[in-house]
Structures are given as structure tokens and as C-alpha cells.
Amino acid sequence: MRTILSKLWDYQVAILEIARLNRALRTYPESIRALETEIKTVEKRLEKTKSDFEENKNNQKNREEYLEMCKRNLEKYESDLMEVTNQKDYSAVLNEIDYAKKEIHNTEEELIKLFEEIEKNEKAVDEYTEILSEKQKELDKALEDFKATNKEQIAKRDQLIQVKKKLEEEIPLKYLKVFYGIAKKRNGIGVATIEKETCSACHMKIRPQKINEIKKHPDSLYYCENCQRILVYLPDNDDSQ
Numbered sequence: 001m002r003t004i005l006s007k008l009w010d011y012q013v014a015i016l017e018i019a020r021l022n023r024a025l026r027t028y029p030e031s032i033r034a035l036e037t038e039i040k041t042v043e044k045r046l047e048k049t050k051s052d053f054e055e056n057k058n059n060q061k062n063r064e065e066y067l068e069m070c071k072r073n074l075e076k077y078e079s080d081l082m083e084v085t086n087q088k089d090y091s092a093v094l095n096e097i098d099y100a101k102k103e104i105h106n107t108e109e110e111l112i113k114l115f116e117e118i119e120k121n122e123k124a125v126d127e128y129t130e131i132l133s134e135k136q137k138e139l140d141k142a143l144e145d146f147k148a149t150n151k152e153q154i155a156k157r158d159q160l161i162q163v164k165k166k167l168e169e170e171i172p173l174k175y176l177k178v179f180y181g182i183a184k185k186r187n188g189i190g191v192a193t194i195e196k197e198t199c200s201a202c203h204m205k206i207r208p209q210k211i212n213e214i215k216k217h218p219d220s221l222y223y224c225e226n227c228q229r230i231l232v233y234l235p236d237n238d239d240s241q
């Protein structure tokens with residue numbers, strides 16, 4: 001026959017374990033949060049690279065149009081050169097030709113650089129897209145594992161809730177009231193066991209005379225003189241027997 005107080009101890013163990021499981025069920029593992037952060041970082045880089053790509057493409061279009069214009073100007077000036085009649089106009093047209101040639105040269109250089117940038121952008125977009133898809137797969141797998149673990153934990157918690165209910169029916173209300181009154185003030189721990197002649201909660205020594213009394217009256221309420229918790233004597237915990 002189990003004593004009321006040993007049931008009260010089991011009751012507390014069930015409550016604490018239910019609370020721990022509820023916390024675990026609410027908290028994503030560190031590995032999942034790290035993966036989510038990583039994915040967000042890569043997504044941002046991908047977005048930035050895509051907008052760089054668009055900007056470079058626009059620049060490329062503008063520069064190409066400008067290059068065409070310079071080439072047309074050059075042609076025009078070169079044909080003008082045939083028609084000028086005085087030295088002043090001649091050197092003015094020569095200056096224009098010179099300027100158009102320089103612009104063509106510079107713009108072509110710019111276009112080469114832009115082309116290289118665009119190639120780099122395209123390569124980076126492919127790379128980031130691939131990393132993202134891999135990381136997303138990893139995350140899906142981790143979430144699945146988490147759900148599987150949760151299933152076990154939910155089953156365990158539900159079973160403990162049943163254990164708690166059953167004990168609530170078996171333990172007299174008077175004991176439960178005293179227990180909750182202490183537990184509320186003491187971090188949820190209202191009952192302590194006697195282990196090696198000390199209180200399992202605060203580790204203070206308990207007088208041997210008191211331990212003897214507790215053993216004689218296993219269902220009377222005795223309290224730890226230091227932490228005021230209910231003391232339970234569990235024979236299984238007693239090394240001296």
C-alpha cells in the first residue's frame with residue numbers, strides 16, 4: 001500500500017515533467033533557428049545580387065545606346081570633313097572626331113567591365129539559389145524530425161496528465177491544498193524527500209529523531225525546518241536499509 005505522501009511526491013514529479021515537456025514542445029531547437037537565420041541571410045544576398053544585376057543591365061543598355069550615338073556622330077563628322085572649306089572649320093570638325101573616338105573607346109571599355117559584372121551577378125544568383133534550395137531541404141527535414149520528437153513528447157505528456165488526474169483523485173484535498181500553498185512560494189517544489197538524512201530540496205540535515213517520527217507516521221505532515229517543504233520518507237531512497 002502506497003502512502004499518501006509518496007503519492008504526493010509522484011504527483012509533484014508528474015507536474016514538473018509535464019511543465020518541462022510543455023516548454024520543450026514550445027521551443028524550437030537551436031539547430032532549426034540557426035538554419036532559419038542562415039536562409040534569411042542568403043535570401044537577402046540573393047535579392048541584392050538580383051537588383052545589382054538589373055542595375056547593370058540597365059547601364060549596359062544605356063551605354064550601348066550611347067556608343068551607337070557616338071558612332072553615328074563619328075560617321076557624320078567624317079563626312080563633314082570632306083565638305084569643309086576653311087581651316088577653322090576643319091580643325092573644329094577634327095576636334096569633334098577626336099572627341100567621338102575617345103568616347104567610343106571609353107564606352108567600349110565600360111561595356112566590357114559591365115559585361116564581366118553581369119556575368120558575375122548571374123553566377124552568384126545561380127549559386128545563392130542552389131544554396132537556398134539545399135538549406136530549405138535541410139530545414140524541412142529538421143522540422144519533420146522535430147515534429148516526430150514532438151509526437152513522442154506529446155504522448156508522454158498526455159500520459160502524465162492522466163497520471164496526475166488519477167493521483168488528484170487519490171490524494172485527499174487537504175494534502176493538495178498544503179502542497180500547492182508551499183509550491184507556489186517555492187518554485188513549484190512543495191515536497192522534498194529525505195535522502196541521506198538531508199532534505200532533497202535544500203540539502204539541510206534533518207534530525208534523526210524527526211526522521212524516526214516521520215517513519216512511524218508516514219502520512220502525517222512534517223516540514224523541513226529550513227525550507228518549510230513537506231518531507232516524504234521513501235524507503236527506496238533510504239541507503240541505510
Ligand SMILES: [Zn+2]
Binds near residue numbers: 192201203204224227
Ligand atoms: Zn529543506
